[in-house]
Amino acid sequence: MLLAFDVGNTNIVLGVFKEGELIQNWRLETDNNKSADEYGMVINQLFQYEGLDVGEVEDVIISTVVPSVLFTLQHLSMKYFNKRAIVIGPGIKTGLVVKYDNPKQVGADRIVNAVAAHAKYGGPLIIIDFGTATTFCAISEKAEYIGGTIAPGLKISSEALFEKTAKLPKVELEEPGNVICRNTIHSMQSGLVYGHMGMVDYIVKKMKKELQDYSESEEPVKVIATGGLATLIDSGIDCIDHVDKLLTLEGLEIIHRKNKRQK
Structure with missing residues (x-):
């Protein structure tokens, strides 16, 4: 095992x-x-x-x-x-070509997600990981890690509102149902959840456009979401094609197979 x-x-x-x-x-x-x-x-x-x-x-x-x-x-x-x-780090075989200015700066989780997503879904890809930070990674059809975006995650944003304001309470991260809200808790939930959905939608649209410069085919860009809050965000937007919560674990298994003989 x-x-x-x-x-x-x-x-x-x-x-x-x-x-x-x-x-x-x-x-x-x-x-x-x-x-x-x-x-x-x-x-x-x-x-x-x-x-x-x-x-x-x-x-x-x-x-x-x-x-x-x-x-x-x-x-x-x-x-x-x-x-x-x-x-996971320098010297480990992944099958990816990392185009980052300094490849060592790319988080291990982002590399592992890219390996798994490209193996499962092909490319070009946008991978969104809803963790402590919300990260967006762009992968070409040739398994090139091109780059991406890092934004504060939903939980960080929620905690910042609570910690940096005198009267705003902690809230559960869930949809309130409306953006015109009549109480503080729903107003905060609206800003946090729907604001995050709007950010995701905008970054995906912009990233898809920029990915055209790296693509040699007419294959559509697939958008894969992972992380604990992926389902919540996916419920309110249409730009995510697949929610795959175990993507990172699957990527680790793939990388293990590529490196098993090196041990």
């Missing part, structure tokens, strides 16, 4: 693959203060609850945008699974 870690600023998503098939996944809170032993105990309990044997884990792969957690998970991998984890 393969154990895959997708470490974000807010959550860690774990996936277990058996013979290339995702058989189980979980979501944990990212905690910089947790030790390898604490994470190890949690993972042991999750495996036991699902009737899985940690002894069957043959490989571990990690994608992280939180450097402080990386050492912890690498230590966990050696102590609990006796495996040296594959870490």
